[in-house]
Amino acid sequence: xxxxxxxxxxxxxxxxxxxxxxxxxxxxxxxxxxxxxxxxxxxxxxxxxxxxxxxxxxxxxxxxxxxxxxxxxxxxxxxxxxxxxxxxxxxxxxxxxxxxxxxxxxxxxxxxxxxxxxxxxxxxxxxxxxxxxxxxxxxxxxxxxxxxxxxxxxxxxxxxxxxxxxxxxxxxxxxxxxxxxxxxxxxxxxxxxxxxxxxxxxxxxxxxxxxxxxxxxxxxxxxxxxxxxxxxxxxxxxxxxxxxxxxxxxxxx
DNA sequence: ATGTCACAGTCCCTGTGA
Numbered sequence: 001x002x003x004x005x006x007x008x009x010x011x012x013x014x015x016x017x018x019x020x021x022x023x024x025x026x027x028x029x030x031x032x033x034x035x036x037x038x039x040x041x042x043x044x045x046x047x048x049x050x051x052x053x054x055x056x057x058x059x060x061x062x063x064x065x066x067x068x069x070x071x072x073x074x075x076x077x078x079x080x081x082x083x084x085x086x087x088x089x090x091x092x093x094x095x096x097x098x099x100x101x102x103x104x105x106x107x108x109x110x111x112x113x114x115x116x117x118x119x120x121x122x123x124x125x126x127x128x129x130x131x132x133x134x135x136x137x138x139x140x141x142x143x144x145x146x147x148x149x150x151x152x153x154x155x156x157x158x159x160x161x162x163x164x165x166x167x168x169x170x171x172x173x174x175x176x177x178x179x180x181x182x183x184x185x186x187x188x189x190x191x192x193x194x195x196x197x198x199x200x201x202x203x204x205x206x207x208x209x210x211x212x213x214x215x216x217x218x219x220x221x222x223x224x225x226x227x228x229x230x231x232x233x234x235x236x237x238x239x240x241x242x243x244x245x246x247x248x249x250x251x252x253x
Numbered sequence: 254a255t256g257t258c259a260c261a262g263t264c265c266c267t268g269t270g271a
Contacts, residue, residue: 012259202254243258243271
C-alpha cells in the first residue's frame, strides 16, 4: 500500500498538477489539504475516471481537506464533531486502515489569537487519536505547520521567535506520538534533511530554504511494515507548483 | 527578510492569508 499527503494550495489552481501526479504515481490513498473550494467544485467525477473514490470536506475560499482512495473509502467523518466552522480534518477507512487528512492552523505569530487556536486544534486532534480503536491501523497525514525538530528547518536561527518551531507546538506533536504514533519519514531517516514546504518568495526552493511540516504519523505496528518514506521534490518544480511537495509512505500490506 | 501565489470583491487593482 502506497499513501501520500499533499497540501495542494488550491485544488482549483492545482488540478492539472494533481491529476498528472495521480496518473504518474498512482498512490493507493492520497490525503489532500487546502483544496480552497466548495464541495460543488470538487472533481469527484474526474477522480472516479482515474479510479479514485473521494470524500471532501470543503469550506469555500479557505481550508478544505480530502481523502482519495482506489482501495475503498467508507465511514467518512468531517471535523471533530464540535462547532469549529473551519474545514481542517476529514477521516475515512480505506482497505481496513483508518486515515485522517489534517490541515493544522498556521498560527500566524506567537502573540496572535490564531496561535492559541492552533494549539487548541492540535489538542483536539490528540484527544481524537487517544480515543481511537487500537485494533485498527491508522495514518494521520497532513500539513501540520510544525517542524518537529531543528533538523526539519533549513536555518533554525531564522525561525527563532516564530511559529512552526515553538516548544508548545512541538509538544503538541509529542502528545500525538504519545498515543503510539510514529513520524514515519523521520523514523526511516533519522538523520536526513527532508523538506516538504518552500516559500514561493525569494527563490526559496532553489536555495534549499525549506521546512519539513508535512508529516505522516502512523501507528507503531504500521511503521514496522513500512518500506519507504520520502518527499517527492519533483512535484515542487515546473509549471504552477504548490508550495508544498507530496510526502509518501510505502507499506508491505 | 521577503524577489510569490491564490483568494474575493471589484475589476484588471487592492487587501488578506500563507
